[in-house]
C-alpha cells in the first residue's frame with residue numbers, strides 16, 4: 672500500500688451548494704450534489720491528511736475520518752472556513768451562490784393580489800476562494816479552485832486562476848450531465864500549463880487529485 676504522504680497535513684475542503692434565504696420557508700440555491708467535494712475530502716483523508724469538510728446542505732454522509740461542518744449560507748461557509756484555519760491545503764469545490772437576497776423577510780412573503788409580485792433585490796456574496804487565497808498570514812500553501820464552465824473552458828479557467836489568486840484550477844465542463852452525475856471530465860490548470868484528464872468517476876478524479884497534492888507538498892517538504 673502507498674504511504675500516507677499527507678500525514679500531519681490539514682486539508683480544508685468546501686462542498687455542496689449554499690442556500691440563501693428569502694424568507695423563513697424559501698431560498699435561492701443550485702443543483703450541486705456535493706459528490707465531487709465529498710469524494711475529494713475522502714481521498715485526502717485516505718492520503719493521511721486531517722480533513723475539515725465545510726458543506727452546504729446535501730444528502731450525503733460524512734466520509735470516514737473527516738470532520739464535517741455543516742452550513743447554509745455563503746457567509747456561514749466563509750466564517751466556518753476562517754475558523755478552520757490554519758490549513759496546508761484548501762480545495763474550494765462548493766458551488767457558492769453568487770448572490771443572496773439583500774434582506775431575508777422574517778415572515779413568509781405573501782401574495783399581494785393580482786399582478787403584484789415581490790421584487791427581490793440581490794447582493795453579491797463574499798468570494799470564499801478569493802478571500803482565502805489572499806490571506807496575508809494564514810494562506811494555505813496550496814489553494815485549489817474549481818471552474819464549472821459551459822463554454823471556452825480553458826480560457827475562463829486561466830482567467831480564474833489569476834483573478835482568484837489560487838495555485839491550481841480544476842476546470843470541468845458542466846454543459847453535459849456532470850452536475851449531480853457520477854463522472855467528471857476535468858482539466859487541471861496550473862502555472863505550468865494544462866493537463867487534460869479523460870472522463871472518469873468522481874472518486875477516481877479525487878484519488879488522482881489527492882496524489883497530485885501529495886506530490887506537490889512532498890516536494891515542498893523535501894526541498
Ligand code: C5P
Pocket residue numbers: 685745763764765766767768769796797798799800801815816817818819831
Ligand atoms: O467565479 P466562479 O463561481 O466561477 O468560481 C468558482 C470557484 O470559486 C470555485 O472553486 C468555488 O468554490 C469558488 N467560489 C467561492 N465563493 C464564491 C464563488 C465561488 O469560493 N462566492
